[in-house]
Amino acid sequence: MKVLIIGNHAAGLTAAEVLRKNSDKTDITIISKENTPPYSRCLVSDIISGEKNIEDILFKDKDFYEKNRINAMLGKTALSVDAENKTVILDDKSKIPYDNLIIATGGDPAMPDLPGINLKGVFGLRTDQDALKIKDYLKNSKTAVVLGGGLVGIKAAAALSLTGKKVKVFVASSGILSQILSKDEADILQNKLEDQGVEFLMHSDGKEIMGKQKAECLITDKGDKIECELIIVAKGVKANTGLIKDTSIKTDHGIIINDSCMTNIKTIYAAGDVAQSKDDIRNESWMNSIWPLAVEEGKVAALNISGKKTNLLERTSMNAFHIAGTWLVSCGLTGLRDTKEDTEKYFLLDRKKNNYKKFIFKDNQLVGFALIGNILNAGVLNLLMRKKINLGNTKDQLLAGKYDFSSMIPCIMENKERFNEPEFREVLDSFK
């Protein structure tokens, strides 16, 4: 069997690894437009700050392809998929046949249609090469502007501030990270970043970038003129779906996949940031561009191709990071626009210890939570949320900050049928 994987990051590499683990015979090929060894995308901002270099963010061992007998075609772009003839056409016009295809092409920074967006000094940030270019350009810059207050923008801003440059972040909404945080959490994090030297301009956006050949200043939507030499555009990511435009594969914001990561064409799977699947907490199809889901989708696609029928686990949005000296975890319906009338919200703030917790419940189920400062046992909350446990009296326990695994055992006992993993069985057996 010949499996072709397009994409050389979390989803694609996991798929390749799992395919090999399940069969010695499968012919595995990875195609990637990037001509660099696999690195962790989440860490590219650390290159800008100089905290890490390329070697430090490599994600797989040097002999990964050799050890797993993977044919790696790096530096080649897959232009189109011919689903009828089961081939992929590359930029060098070559045609690569497949029996099963996994599309894990990820996304590219969405570049808004601003005058001056193509000037020198304006960058998107996604790849290691983007980060290296920014780091190099930064040498001759005094002020950097970041357009966008999402995770990429915030991480870039934090990294830029560590280099001692002036950093201004333009955030279109009322709070940073509005996809995953509501205003209260966003403000706590914003204060911490401000302490680190990052300046935020809320409800603001760029309208035009001016300069001769290279960026010299940004005109804001309020008409202000901000002098800056470097601009990072972090206005979201658009899924790389261009290669399937001639096929009948269904897309929305990304490629639509089912619980087995299959598209509407049986031999074609998709995984990672290019894929769109059901969010079990939202109960609708959603783009959750997060690392754990990319890995999970890569794995599930590979298992199904290997003949082991597997479905994705319960899934929803979840993020964790350590930034500006604090830890933050946010899972489920925690975004600025996720506020619904049918949900109850509780906040706990311990100023002394710098701890913040938010719980969101719907019909006695946990549907979202955010922790800042102390993030321990976040996985236990995540478990209760993803398994859709009816909390009953346990809700009060959560609100008292008591949600270690042992305290949740009664809840698990009452919902035994949802806990089939061997480790949970072991726990349940000890209570027989």
Add this chain to the structure above:
Amino acid sequence: MRKITYDRSKCMACRSCEVACAIEHTMSKNLYKALSEKDKPLPRRHLSPSGTACFTVSCFHCEDPICAEACIVSALKKDENGKVICDTAKCIDCGMCIMVCPFGAITISETFIIKCDMCPDRDGSFACIEACPTKALKEKK
């Protein structure tokens, strides 16, 4: 794979396992000396009451470790012996594994995460098992 089992009916909740685990993971491996070490002794096993009895949790070294899937730097891996280990040199302390571990078995220090490593400095024995006075903790062979 080697496994530590726990018999709740024998547990007195004395926390000897926690203390022994914390000491095992210090430079001196001695309670009194450890208290003056730069890094505070931290246990990889945590005991807490549950209803009328108690329960102790440390890493289960899961068959399909969700923490390793979530690790963005591939610091967490299941090794050939089935142990889930963390390469602390690679760990960036981002908290992704803590976000997904359903047992809360991973905790944190200033620079990297802390979890059961099955006592790599010992000659095949486990500190928590050795310290358990009632044999509630045992190795399943």
